[in-house]
Amino acid sequence: MAAVDDLQFEEFGDAATSVAANPDATTVSIEDPGETPKHQTGALRGSGREEDDELLGNDDSDKTELLAGQKKSSPFWTFEYYQTFFDVDTYQVFDRIKGSLLPIPGKNFVRLYIRSNPDLYGPFWICATLVFAIAISGNLSNFLIHLGEKTYHYVPEFRKVSIAATIIYAYAWLVPFALWGFLMWRNSKVMNIVSYSFLEIVCVYGYSLFIYIPTAILWIIPQKAVRWILVMIALGISGSVLAMTFWPAVREDNRRVALATVMTIVLLHMLLSVGCLVSFSGEHVLLSQISPD
């Protein structure tokens, strides 16, 4: 609707100038009924999105990048500030998970599903589930491999949980941080059309790890070939989600830098997957050397 577009641009102008004029007039969540019908891409907007975001009228990732600093209206020491990161409904989380499982070429995960409403719920709980899935199914597979051996004494291997947790959470936070820093640095040299905020990158990485949860559960099957095939499939799916998300962000850049960036992303992902698999089945390799005593 052209009328809505005009309205959007008007709001953008007004709010921007008013914010510029009064820098400390922090626009707290005043729901002006005239401003709420924001039919951008409509349906996916959650009901709770009534802060600055509405008034400043940003709906594209590029505008998000410009106004990222002004998105959150509450100061960071209040609880409300962190609530904005959990402003998702159940169906939105499911949609995002679905999007991470079905990478369609040309469809950008961030554009399609996150749309400047990154959440921390998905990344955090997907990582938590993954940690426990790996630890529990590793334990189970060890048990099944040694079922019937008289000399095998079952141990729950509780330490594995802490190790797995450290690795997975570190990956889910440090790699996005490094990538974000790198993209910001390249952005200062080459003007990119598309750029992502730190939270959006964390979001993509978090949701891309979802495929590893069923993979970890299926790793209970003690066949080496099956495990490697599963890892390849998982790596293929989540790697392509990541690659297709970040390709538009580096495309404008020098060809070699762009390719190197995407390759590094995929390589790190591969390291994580293979590392998990090796540590998962590594125990059984060790134990099989000890047990025939």
Next chain:
Amino acid sequence: MAEAEESPGDPGTASPRPLMRDLKAVGKKFMHVLYPRKSNTLLRDWDLWGPLILCVTLALMLQRDSADSEKDGGPQFAEVFVIVWFGAVTITLNSKLLGGNISFFQSLCVLGYCILPLTVAMLICRLVLLAGPGPVNFMVRLFVVIVMFAWSIVASTAFLADSQPPNRRALAVYPVFLFYFVISWMILTFTPQ
């Protein structure tokens, strides 16, 4: 704490009385967990004594003998404690961040009390394990743990579900499921020396 208070309306009460009142309150909440109905008792008069008792009992039963502490075995007392409380706090924070209108301590209270079925499962498992290991033994334990796990989930959902807006209920309940699943796993995999 019990000595300082005197129950109102009972002048000249001896000091053990408030302790009995607290114990009765805890016992009443246990009953509410065992027969979960939609009621506000757990939420209105929250207390953390019940969760503390349950957590300590569970941790004591789950810990291994000191001879085994060097090997990579099951959790130690402190680890169980940390998992339970850290898990409960995380779930509570998650629930509040999603916009639930339950207070911090009320949520901790509910989550702590709903560990009761799993503590009972731990007791039963330990008794069953005295009969010696074996597949039948394992099946019995598995069955008991599954039933108690389901009971915990049903009990805590009955109390917590109403505090969330309906479009986020599943998001708030899933971490509870994960939490009790991990505790159930620790109970099921407990092997005595």
